[in-house]
Amino acid sequence: MSLAKYKEKRNFNVTPEPKAKKIKSAQKLEFVVQRHKASRLHYDFRLEMEGVLKSWAVPKGPSMNPGDKRLAMMVEDHPYDYRTFKGIIPEGNYGAGIVEIWDHGFYAPINEHSEIIDEKTILKDLKKGSIKFVLLGRKLKGEFALVKMKTTEDNAWLLIKHRDEYAVDTDYSCETLTPLSSPINKALKKELKNKKK
Secondary structure: OOOHHHHHOOOOOOOOOOOOOOOOOOOOOEEEEEEEEOOOEEEEEEEEEOOEEEEEEEOOOOOOOOOOEEEEEEEEEEEHHHHHOOEEEOOOOOOOEEEEEEEEEEEEEEOOOOOEOOHHHHHHHHHHOEEEEEEEEOOOEEEEEEEEOOOOOOOEEEEEEOOOOOOOOOOOOHHHHOOOOOHHHHHHHHHHHHHHO
8 A cells, every 4th residue: 555645745844734654553443434524525534444544535435324424535545553543734734624523433344244354354345446434433433435437537436324223314414513613614714703793
């Protein structure tokens, strides 16, 4: 798993983002969902694999409703340390804006029979374009899948919630589960106020 693309896009003398290095966690595999106000507000969904975070930008954020198939654009691998990153990426830098942690926890890769598999197997499944996993987060729980779309865009995937005891049939929006006092919400409120002047 290469962090070369991550490294070449960033100037670590300026950005507070973690430097590009692999670290293998000693515990269970981790995941994080970061809310990111860059040129557009979106969510970054990251799964630990082989000492890095495989990453997807999800414009609408994950959903607990199995009827929602959320577009997830695969981006460059991020370092393991990125799972705890929150703060401001300065103007003029790649991804400039505010990053906050929306959810985090552990995950377990599974097969089509909902049986836990090892990390090597999920990496093989990733190359095939379809992975399944169980999330144990504060907000996101239960089985999910990431499935690569057969389109002209090589990095387009769908993030889908499986039907289980955690699934909901009502409308699901990540935004309603974000505190009004969050740094991004404060910035959005300020922007709206300035526009009205």
